[in-house]
Amino acid sequence: MxxxxxxxxxKIGAKSVEKIPDLVAWEEPLEIRLGFGEMENRQQKSISVTMRTPTGHDFELALGFLFTEGIIAKLDDILSIRYCVDAGRQAQENIVRVELKPSIEVDLSKVERNFYATSSCGVCGKASIESIQQHCKILSSDDFKVPASYIQSLLNILKEKQVFFKHTGGLHAALIINPQPTHQTALKGSKEKIADYASSPLGAGGRCREDIGRHNALDKVIGAAFQANLLPLKNNILVMSSRASFEIIQKAAAAQIPIVACVGAPSSLAIETAQDFGVTLIGFLRNDGFNVYAHEERIISSCE
Incomplete structure (x- = not known):
């Protein structure tokens, strides 16, 4: 696979020692290159090298990364996306080149952080915090509300979709899902809205992507929504198998996802960022409950 x-x-056990085959997560580098400028004077910039799991979603990863970093805004910005070719002989599947249309202006200050990212870390630092304040909208507290019981059910949905994790135990997953209309108070009494939901690619089972890096998994699933012209994701929930870190909230805010639920704990900066950008942040997601760290108004509890 x-x-x-x-x-x-x-494998060493209490009473036996044996040699057996073991399946592990595949990890390789992916370089993302950006081509831009007038056709007669094209420029190329290496944007990032990240350690990722090659699951066939490299283009989604590249597009999701460029979008959440504020370099591209819509699918129409893209001229082409492809693997780089070695002197016309073969594609180099560890290098993705995204070509922008000549009319798209690139703010090089946003790509000056030409960084090497391990599979466990994402964006960080003062420059990253300041950049999201420039291109992420603050989410409003609208009528998007979800029962706590539905949030708890998302953990089982996430587990069912973690195909690679089932084999290796070593991959994170990011799930974006549009709540069922029966759980969505904003849809009550509206046949039109229920019909819209039924045709939504992010309804029912949602979309899930896996990667050895949590931020890569999120870039992939946001990139999938970007390719399908589904952004912004205002009526969706993001479920992460990881802890809640700053870059998770940053990327969710860029895609305008109002609720983020993580299996692990949040960091202080994740909480502060969620508070500032209007994101409902949930941590320690379990089948029997969870903690709400920011913007609790979107969660309906039957116990209150």
Whole structure:
């Protein structure tokens, strides 16, 4: 299976020792390059090198990254996206080049952070915080409300969709889902809204992407929504198998996702960023409950 590698290991138990094959998560670097400018004077910029799991979603990862970093805004900005070609002989599947249309102006100050990112870390630092304040809208507290019981049910949906995790135990998952109309108070009494929901690609089971890096998994699923022209994701929920870090909230805010639910704990900066940008932040998601750290008004509890 693509995205997984097999290694022979020695398994030591309490009463036995044996050699067996073991499946592990595949990790390789991906370089994202940007082509821009007039056709007669094209420029190329290496934007990022990130360690990712090659699961067939590299283009989504590249597009999601460029969007959440504020470099591109809509699908129409893209002229082409492809793997780089080695002197016309073969595609280099660890290098993705995104070509922008000549009319698109690129703010090079946004791409000056030409960084190497491990699979466990994403964007960080003062420059990153200041950049999201420039291109992320503050989410309003509208009529998008979700029962606590529905939030709890999302953990099982996430687990069902973690195909690569089931084999390796080593990948994070990001799920974007549009709540069922029976759980969505904003849809009550509106046949038109229920019909719109039924045709939504993010309804019912939602979309899920996996990667060894949590921020890569999120870039992939946002990139999938970007390719399908589904942004902004104002009536959707993001579920992460990881902890809640600053870059998770930053990317969710860029896609205008109002509710983020994470299996792990939030960092202080994640909480502060969620408070500032109007994102409902949930941590320690379990089948029997969870903690709400920011903007609790979107969660309906039957206990109150």
């Amino acid at each position: 693509y995205g997984i590698k097999s290694f022979e290991i020695k």
